[in-house]
Amino acid sequence: MNIQLNGKPQATSASTLEQLLVEAGFGSKTIATAVNGSFVPQPLRAQHELADGDQIEVLAPMQGG
Template identity: 75%
Template sequence: MNIQLNGKPRSTLATTLAQLLAEAGFGSATVATAVNGAFVPLALRTRQDLKDGDQIEVLAPMQGG
């Protein structure tokens, strides 16, 4: 399936958001996620199915002031 991950095209075999994060190397990182502009909390990532053409955003928190 073909998706967009942080604005870049990506081909994946992942069928859920959690699988995609593991595949992309985000594994245990603390990140915020959205699918097609809708926030997906950590507890729902294993149930968030992906479809061809989905746009996924993964954001890491930043420290500073």
């Protein structure tokens, strides 16, 4: 299926958000996720089914000042 990950087109065989995150190298990192503009909390990622054309945003916390 084809999705958008952080604004870039990507083909994936992942069927859930959690599988996509592992595939994309975000596996155990502390991140926030949204699918089609809706926040998906960490406990729900394994059950969140992806669909062709989904737009996924992955954000990592930033430190500094």
